[in-house]
Amino acid sequence: MIAAGFRLLIAAGCVAAAFAVHAHHSPAMFDGSKQLTLTGTVRKFQWTNPHSYIQLVVKAENGTEQEWSLEMGANVYLYNLGWRPSTVKAGDTLTATVVPLRSGKPGGLLVEAKTADGKTLGGAPP
Amino acid sequence: MKVRCRVALWVLACAFGGIAPLAAQAQPSRADWKGLWIGEGLTAQVSGFPGPGANYKLLGQDAPWSAEGRARVEATFARQADSKANGWGFPLMMNSAAPMQFLIAPDETLIINIYRDVRHVYTDGRAHPAEEDRWPTTWGDSVGRWEGDTLVIDTVSVRNPNRYFFSSPPLSEQAHYVERLRMTSKDRIESVMTIEDPVTLTAPWVVNLAYVRATGLDRMIHDDYDNDRSEVEDGLFTILPAE
Numbered sequence: 282m283i284a285a286g287f288r289l290l291i292a293a294g295c296v297a298a299a300f301a302v303h304a305h306h307s308p309a310m311f312d313g314s315k316q317l318t319l320t321g322t323v324r325k326f327q328w329t330n331p332h333s334y335i336q337l338v339v340k341a342e343n344g345t346e347q348e349w350s351l352e353m354g355a356n357v358y359l360y361n362l363g364w365r366p367s368t369v370k371a372g373d374t375l376t377a378t379v380v381p382l383r384s385g386k387p388g389g390l391l392v393e394a395k396t397a398d399g400k401t402l403g404g405a406p407p
Numbered sequence: 408m409k410v411r412c413r414v415a416l417w418v419l420a421c422a423f424g425g426i427a428p429l430a431a432q433a434q435p436s437r438a439d440w441k442g443l444w445i446g447e448g449l450t451a452q453v454s455g456f457p458g459p460g461a462n463y464k465l466l467g468q469d470a471p472w473s474a475e476g477r478a479r480v481e482a483t484f485a486r487q488a489d490s491k492a493n494g495w496g497f498p499l500m501m502n503s504a505a506p507m508q509f510l511i512a513p514d515e516t517l518i519i520n521i522y523r524d525v526r527h528v529y530t531d532g533r534a535h536p537a538e539e540d541r542w543p544t545t546w547g548d549s550v551g552r553w554e555g556d557t558l559v560i561d562t563v564s565v566r567n568p569n570r571y572f573f574s575s576p577p578l579s580e581q582a583h584y585v586e587r588l589r590m591t592s593k594d595r596i597e598s599v600m601t602i603e604d605p606v607t608l609t610a611p612w613v614v615n616l617a618y619v620r621a622t623g624l625d626r627m628i629h630d631d632y633d634n635d636r637s638e639v640e641d642g643l644f645t646i647l648p649a650e
Contacts, residue, residue, distance in 0.1 A: 306637045307573065308456070309488040310644040325649055329634030332455065336649045350646045354455025356630060357521050361445075361506065361623035362453065380454075388646040390454050403453050 305331040305355075311390045312383045319349060320376045326369040330355045335369060335391060337377060350388040351377055362403040369394075369402070434556070435590040443506040443627065444596060444618040451504040464614045465502040465600075467576035476607030479577035483569050489639045490573030493632075494522035496545045497565055498584060498600065499575045502614070506621035509596075516551060516558060523629055528560050535563055543580040545571045560586040579606035594620050 321339035333353040340346050353359060356366075369375070374397040379389035394402045449457045472480060495503045500520050507520035514531040528551040535541065535548050547565035551558055562584040568575035582604035590596045598616040602608065636647040 305632075305635075306491045306644050307487045307489065310646075327634055327649065330630040331632050331635060332637075334634070334636065334646075334649060348649075350636070350649055352455075352636075352646055353453055354451045355521075357506070357624070357628050358451035358455055358504065359453065360628065361450065361621055363623055364453075382645060383643060384640070384645055386645060392452075392454055394453070 308390070310382055310384070311380045313380060315381055316392065317379045317381055317389065318376060319379055320374070321349070323369055323371055323373045323375060324348060325371060326366075328356045328359075328366040330357070333359055335375070335377070335394070337375060339387075347387050349377075349379070351379060351391040351394075352388065353391045359403060364403045373397075375402075435593045437511050437556075439590060439593045440509045440511055440596070443508055443621040443624045445506045445621040446502050446504065447595075447617040447619050449502070449504045450621070455504075457504055463499075463502055463574075464616065465499050465576060466574060467612075469614075470576060470602075470612045471608050471610040473607055473609045476577070476604075479569070479607060483573065483577050487573050488643055491637065492572040492574075494524050494572070495520065496524060496568055496571035496575060497526060497547055497562065498568060498602070499572055500524040500526075501586070501598065501600065502616055506624055506627075507618075508627055519627065521627065521629060526562075528558075530558075535561070543567075547584070557587050557589040560584075560588070562586070577607065578602065578604050581606055582608075 319337060319339050321337040323335060324338050325334075325336040327334040327336070333356050335351040335353070337349045337351055338346050339349055376395045377391055378393040379391060381389040396402065448461050449463070452458055467480060470476065494500070495505055500507065500518075500522070503520070505520040505522050505524070507518060510517040510519070514529065516528040516530060518526040518528065524546065526546050526549055528549040530551045530553060532552075533550060535550055541548055541564045543564045543566040545566055545568075547562045549560050549562040551560040553559075564580065565578070565582060565584065566580060567577055569577040582602055584600060584602050586598050586600045588596055588598040596618040598618070600614045600616060602612040602614070636649070637644045638647050639645075
């Protein structure tokens with residue numbers, strides 16, 4: 282018989298399970314209750330392991346620029362989805378859906394990226 | 408005349424239905440295990456996490472934990488926020504987002520994933536080393552046998568899996584794992600894993616798993632952690648700035 286408190290603990294773990302299991306680090310750093318939409322220009326695309334990153338320069342309404350670090354899965358995971366090292370290039374304009382860092386720093390988890398003409402990059406295995 | 412009719416019907420069936428239905432009935436062979444496989448429903452999306460509905464059954468949510476097991480699980484939740492992993496380890500590599508390969512030779516089957524988790528499953532009839540001659544490792548010691556088309560794997564001497572991967576079940580080094588893997592179609596392998604552990608479980612923990620083809624990969628690709636930008640800051644990870 283599982284104690285009620287423990288059952289609740291396990292249940293809470295299960296709700297977050299899909300989000301919680303990652304082969305590198307805990308996702309507690311990301312605020313899963315929020316999603317941001319950012320449009321900007323790519324400074325760098327890092328096709329790397331254990332994570333790939335897009336460095337996106339976003340211009341605020343007051344004209345100032347801020348560089349966001351957008352974390353993605355490992356390069357091989359992206360490859361399995363049809364991404365390649367050349368999929369994103371410096372200078373590309375992207376609109377990104379991001380789960381932000383809890384710390385408020387300019388970074389987050391990339392959920393989806395669209396090109397300037399509205400095409401979604403990657404997504405599901407080919 | 409009857410023979411001609413049967414031939415004509417077969418030709419018509421092939422012409423309109425193709426021969427695929429006949430081929431689909433063919434039993435898969437060990438040669439069909441080649442290629443890359445991934446836990447069913449666990450394909451990592453752009454974020455690196457699988458999509459909604461992913462079920463990591465080996466996390467232990469349904470395990471018959473003993474008091475010691477429950478205490479260990481609670482402790483693992485408490486320290487996850489600032490933990491890192493270098494791979495999946497066993498048993499979680501058998502229920503993961505990491506594509507893996509089964510390389511079947513007469514005397515041994517190798518199970519390898521993209522994080523370079525490797526299991527050597529000896530199928531030449533040897534036994535585990537004597538208890539006093541073996542020690543716990545992250546992937547354990549595995550021996551196996553083929554029962555018809557089912558690969559049966561017996562694994563012992565696995566170090567507490569949660570030490571290697573912060574999400575893994577905190578089983579003891581006395582845990583005994585038995586897997587029965589069978590290809591049920593050319594694109595699906597099913598496995599029943601039964602875990603017994605006198606330290607953390609009150610009864611055998613039976614987990615039904617399945618693997619489907621990783622359709623976006625035509626080869627195994629390994630890479631090291633050449634760009635680890637995750638660092639703990641105020642108890643949580645953050646992303647270090649890019650160069």
